[in-house]
Amino acid sequence: QVQLVESGGDLAPPGGSLRLSCAASGFTFSTYGMTWARQAPGKGLEWVAGIYSDGSGTSYADSVKGRFTISRDNAKNTLYLQMNSLKPEDTALYFCVKCMYFSGSYYCPADSWGQGTQVTVAS
Numbered sequence: 136q137v138q139l140v141e142s143g144g145d146l147a148p149p150g151g152s153l154r155l156s157c158a159a160s161g162f163t164f165s166t167y168g169m170t171w172a173r174q175a176p177g178k179g180l181e182w183v184a185g186i187y188s189d190g191s192g193t194s195y196a197d198s199v200k201g202r203f204t205i206s207r208d209n210a211k212n213t214l215y216l217q218m219n220s221l222k223p224e225d226t227a228l229y230f231c232v233k234c235m236y237f238s239g240s241y242y243c244p245a246d247s248w249g250q251g252t253q254v255t256v257a258s
Contacts, residue, residue, distance in 0.1 A: 137161040137247040139231045144252030151221050151256070157214040157231030157249055165189070165209035167246075168237020171216045173227035173254075181227070182242035184216065185234070194241040199225075221256045228253055 143155040155171070170185040184205035185194045193205050204217040214231055228251040234243035 137233060139233060139247060139249035141229065141231050141249045141252035144229060144254045146255045146257065147221050148258050149221060149223060149256055152217070152219045153221065153254060155216040155218065155229055155231075155252060155254070157216075159212045159214065159231075159233070162233070164207075164212040168234040168243060169205075169207065169214045170232045170234060170237075170241060170243050170245075171205060171214075171229060172232055172242075173225075173229045174251075175224075175227040178227075183229070185237060185239070185241040185243060186214070187237060187239065192239055194239055196241050218254070221254075223256045226254060226256050 138160045140158045147153050166188050171183040174180050186205045190207050202220045206215045230251045231249040232245045233247040235246040237243050
């Protein structure tokens with residue numbers, strides 16, 4: 136069955152960096168677009184970034200554009216989110232999402248979700 140296991144969440148200071156990873160298994164990772172989404176305490180889901188199955192194109196929400204970078208290593212079945220210049224408003228539970236289909240946006244119809252990894256930005 137599909138498994139998505141996120142890691143890399145931590146406490147980071149404002150202006151700091153973190154790199155999230157998502158280890159995928161149970162499906163042919165290289166054939167699916169993937170996204171990252173997040174949910175802050177007491178708030179709704181926010182889609183963050185998306186990437187084509189072959190990594191040829193990416194898309195970002197305005198709130199993270201220029202600070203976050205989504206990437207993937209299809210040989211390792213792993214999705215990444217490099218987060219730089221972190222802000223307190225980036226504090227959230229971050230989810231790795233397998234898309235049913237991907238049209239190039241930073242959001243997609245979700246097929247499967249990971250359990251999430253917590254990112255907290257505070258001094």
